[in-house]
Amino acid sequence: DVNTPDKDGATPVFVAAQYDHVDAIKALCALGADVNTPNKYGCTPMLTAAGQGHVDAIKTLCASGADVNTPDKDGATPVFVAAQCGHVDAIKTLCALGADVNTPDNDGFTPVFVTAQNDHVGAIKTLCALGADVNTPDKDGATPVFVAAQYDHVDAIKALCALGADVNTPNKYGCTPMLTAAGQGHVDAIKTLCASGADVNTPDKDGATPVFVA
Secondary structure (H helix, E strand, O other): OOOOOOOOOOOHHHHHHHOOOHHHHHHHHHOOOOOOOOOOOOOOHHHHHHHHOOHHHHHHHHHOOOOOOOOOOOOOOHHHHHHHOOOHHHHHHHHHOOOOOOOOOOOOOOHHHHHHHOOOHHHHHHHHHOOOOOOOOOOOOOOHHHHHHHOOOHHHHHHHHHOOOOOOOOOOOOOOHHHHHHHHOOHHHHHHHHHOOOOOOOOOOOOOOHHHHO
16 A cells, blocks of 8 residues: 555655655655645645755655645644745745745744744745745744844844844834844844844833843
8 A cells, every 4th residue: 555654644655755755756646645645743745845855856746736835733834844944945946836935833933934033044035035024923923033133143134124124023012123132132133133223222011121121
């Protein structure tokens, strides 16, 4: 049986996709393999190929009927996991095949948000060139530039600002990117935010300013 899974629910076509074995994917599909069957974690063959950056496997799966937008149990789509890992070519391939660049996961993290979180500048630029929104916040109101500031990802901050990110948007607690950078003691992020127009005196809902939290 070409569809019998292992104990984790991974089918033969899943493991072939995981290791970028294109000929094996083609052979299995010709013999009736289901390209959309997820493992027990909700991860499809397309998701594992995207997470590994396997462009040829992505193309082969799609040609065999795989869905490029099916998320895992956490709501992460193939383009999300490709972005999370900084796989620029995989992002481009998925989008060319119809992937949505703005679909968030269950926490409200968009692909751009997770690239900012991981400082994948190339992925940020690629996603935005493909129509991604640089200002979409997560469920707590944190924007991509907020999370970049939180982790002192200066290059990500610069890239986001060049693409139109608002450096003064607070989260739902009234905390701005400048406030979170100050609270973490991220000097370079503070300087970068300020150079991009961030206000150094805007307080949070409790009246605490950046110099106060620092």
